[in-house]
Amino acid sequence: MQMQAVNTSRSTAGQAGEVVLKVEHLSLDFRLRTEILHAVRDVSFELRRGETLCLVGESGSGKSVTARALLRILDKNGVIAAGKMLLAGQHGDIDIAPLTERSPELLKIRGGRIGLIFQEPMSSLSPVHTIGSQIVEALRLHRRMDKKQARAETIELLRQVEIPNPDKMIDRYTFEFSGGMRQRAMIAMALAADPEILIADEPTTALDVTTQAEILDLIKRLQISRGMAMLLITHDMGIVAEVADAVAVMHYGRIVETGSTDDIFHNPRHDYTKRLLGSTVKLEQNPRAATRAKPVASDRQPVLSVRNLTKVYGASKAWMGGSSFAVKAVDDISFDLYPGENLGIVGESGSGKTTLGRLILRTVEPTSGDVTYFGQGEPLEVTKLNKRQLKGFHRDVRLVFQDPFASLNPRMTVKQVIGDPLIVSGKLHGAALDRRVGELLELVGLDPAVMERYPHAFSGGQRQRISIARALALDPKIIIADEATAALDVSIRAQILDLLLDIQKRLDLSFIFISHDISVVRYFCDRVAVLHRGKLVEMGSAEQICTSPQQPYTQSLISAVPHPDPRHKRMMHRTRFTA
Amino acid sequence: MLEHTYIDEAPEAAPAVTAIRTSKPVKTAVAGPWRLMWAKFARNKVAIVAGVIILLLYLIGLFAEFLAPALPDTARPQFTNAPPQELRLFATDAEGNSQFQLHVTGYTMTVDQASLRRSYVIDDAQVVPVGLFVKGAPYKLWGVIPSDVHLIGPLKSSDTMYLMGTDKLGRDLFSRLIHGTRISMSIGLIGVTISLFLGVILGSISGFYGGWVDLVIQRVIEVISSMPTIPLWLGLAAAIPLSWSPITVYFVITLIVSLFGWTGLAREVRGRFFALRSEDFVTAARLDGSSERRLIFRHILPSLTSHILAVVTLALPTMIVAETALSFLGIGLKAPVVSWGVLLQDAQNVRTIATAPWLLIWPSAAVVITVLAYNFLGDGLRDAADPYES
């Protein structure tokens, strides 16, 4: 294994940040029941003051574990097999690798010289302590302060991370904060002791696009103003392009390529880097509009019509006499779906997009409005169907779920899972059933011989294929995909989308594609509807929505999406929307 | 400026691992839930041992008449409160030669001059020959098959073989303990079946339908589980008329004990139903067109079965202990029925225990070993119950 250097005639002038942390040939092993997993192998990189290094990779690449190793917070079965982690100090470098739990140097480094931000702020902050007490604790650990000073400093920190009313919020509990605010509080806590290095482990993966942009913006500003070095761990190439100065690409524990952001994006050398970039860039550069075989005939009659659909939660009064507030999850939405069309429903969390999908299927009962289905000759008023008719409707309109692990019954074989709708409808038995299941498996790109296996033998992408096969079992006309690619790795995502497009061509289906991911929607959909807080804010062709949105909310949403090209940063110049 | 470097190799296909030991490749791809569960369970050696012990106990209960050297009711008044006789393999005769002769040590009788009370002391010199498959007191196996062969017993029918000593009426504790095994172990089994029935049905209804049905059943469960069990058991057991036959009493005691045991199972089932109801694969099955009934039996219940098994196994010892406690206090089973609790009745006061500790030790040991074994087994089942959680 050799590291090849690429000839670059780039000047070395510019910010030559001072090296704060040097990782040399780090290797981490995890002892499992039957084998030793070499999670990280011979990894080396440097962190410089004022610069951001992004560690990029998919799941299983070892990037998170590397970050934790820097603070020596590995699981009990993990060991540092080799290597050094040298932290620059006044009296020479400190090697973090040999430090143990009992050494006071390690406790000083943790939080004091290296701060860590996690992915899930809800579960990363204590649910039973106030935000203030957690930050005060960090302050008093590393900076000699008494209670009063610490409290004042905490309020100041909360102000720096742009939390409104910091003097009141300091005494609130974690669950009283929203997702973005919790992450800000987490940042405040990590910065409390004024560390030189900030490690952010997927800090925005659990956040909405617009919140993500705000948080990344904040982190970048704080980094520059405090002169910190940052190690950002992510799987999203868009974020890398927008935020990173240097990139290291990890694959199964090794750094397969490293360089400046521009080098990696515009001159990738390793096949895996190319593959990673390929999947991301493909979504950006191949919108459906450009690749579609035949145009959508919008003069035909729609196959599904939604009119004034509304869902209100919690409108009943509590029995103790107090009135409880009502939430309009879906507010007066109307649209049409044409045959052979892919309609995208885009929104952030709380926009009502998932509820909309459930309302169409009537797994949740609408408060008011109509859903009319035209696929069976006579128009069917879905909201008024009885149980038997609803079953018929569910044969024509099928759902693909988000979580490939939860949507397949682990106790049933693939044949039983895919065959269940066929058995229930009584149409096929025995050998005919087996044949049909085999056909469906081939259709989704799996070998029919796997039908005797159980779901736990398959990867996430393969399970999603099984899920799709199940949805196709009854020859549906419409498929509702509820965040069907959100839980998959980037490289698998494009494959599944291509599979769906291929199936659509063969079977003449229509799709309702619910997602929060703009680039996926652009790749897959003909028209897009944008939802915000239950209302339909804008609707138009995918091209138009993604390149020239008209409504202010849509503009803020589109501009906040990170663009995987470091030469054309979009997120950093985004427009902001205030409700 | 940062150097642009890369590895000049094709991307790998899988994570790097070093196998520690070559384990038998379990074909997990085609292994169904029960296979996986068994594989996980089998790794727990303690649970396997516990399972074997329980199996043995049931076998002992099944063949009690054959295994016991004497009948449980045979009383020999000359041998009241006699200490246990040791079982030995080799006998030394007068010349000092030892030869293989299965035997027990005999008794020497001493009479206390002051109180004129007889007491027996073990005398090593005395050899009482003992054999396997001997002819002994006649019995009917399970009340049907007549026989008089006992697995082990004295060669001469007038000899005594009290491996665990005797009680105040001169009855062989060992034989009584074996017969008691049958009653005590079976009460647990029957009791738990009733609890299972009630618990699974009510828990499923409660968990599946929710709403006010759930509320009502929840309240009932709360009332029943809030009451301290022993006072309730005492109350119910004391109400049994003395005139009822031992068999009827046996069934009523079982009923009482299980009447308050089903709440734990119902709670567990209800909890899991709630959790599973909102799982994606259940929603998918519903959208596939499954009827409610099919949803319950084909999709939800199979996920529950292993948990139910674990909970039931852990509930069994409570039943056994309950019956033992009630009989011990004198309001459960009574003579001529023999259970461990009835045996412990003889060990109620300190003076008796002080002079005849075996009356306390052996029945207690039986109870403790059984409860321990069930707990280990149940724990092992519970750990293995969900083979899919990482």
Add this chain to the structure above:
Amino acid sequence: MLSYVIKRLIYMIPTLFGMSLIAFAIIQLPPGDYVTSMLASMADSGQNVDPAQLDALRQSYGFNDPMWLQYFKWISGILLRGDFGYSFEWNRPVAELIWERMGSTLAISLASLVFVWAVSLPIGIYSAMRRHSVGDYGFTLLGFIGLAIPNFIMALVLMYFSYKYMGQSVGGLFSPEYVEAPWSWGKFLDLLAHLWIPIIVIGTNGTAALIRILRANLTDELNKPYVVTARAKGLPEYKAVIKYPVRIALNPFVSAIGWVLPELISGVTITAIVLNLPTAGPLLLRALISQDMYLAGSFILLMGVLTLVGMLISDILLALLDPRIRFN
């Protein structure tokens, strides 16, 4: 917070009602009534009884009333006048007999609860933090054994050892010389000397169960992200564990009172019978055997109420401990 407490109190009412029904059912369960057993004992001693006199007796005691009327009279007596009925065997109102006994039952139960908590908390934390260590295996084994031995058997065994090796006069809460004596330091020490057997016996089951629960819950919590955050902050391990996951793992620990308390009261009952302690247990048993039903029923009802109060307290403690419960 206040609305939470009030809601819990209101939820208690149907449960209390259900309990009183059960207690009443038990009172009525044995065939016949006190008059019947009185008749039996009188017939034994050869006395003749006039049936008309018996009927008048029944009337005055209210045994001829329909069920629901009897229940109503009984309950209203308790709620309005504190009148728990009459004990026919002891010839005194039940209220006089039960309070002292319930008091000592409560005292021993509480003492056992404190014992259970005090022992299981440190052991549970240790076991979770040092999983699969020698100490953990040792405690787990002890725990299993403790769970397996029913408390009356343990009482018997301890009684035996204490008698044989320490010559202690077992049974009762006080040695003969201190029973009637006024309170003094010596009496208190004597009480402790007698109390340790019952408390260990009663508490062992609960201790073993709570250790297992705490160990399992704490182990789950220790793997959660907020613990990693605490360590990443630079907190030393023991501090990080005690301040954060232990606090959360205490939730099931505190709510365990809900089922530990009925178990403890049960345990007190049967242990008291074996060791002859002056608590509710022995008296209850006697009352049941002699069909002195008002005494028996009142005991059962009060024990149930005691448990409910304990559970209410545990719910309140839980709400104090966990702000998430308060805010919902």
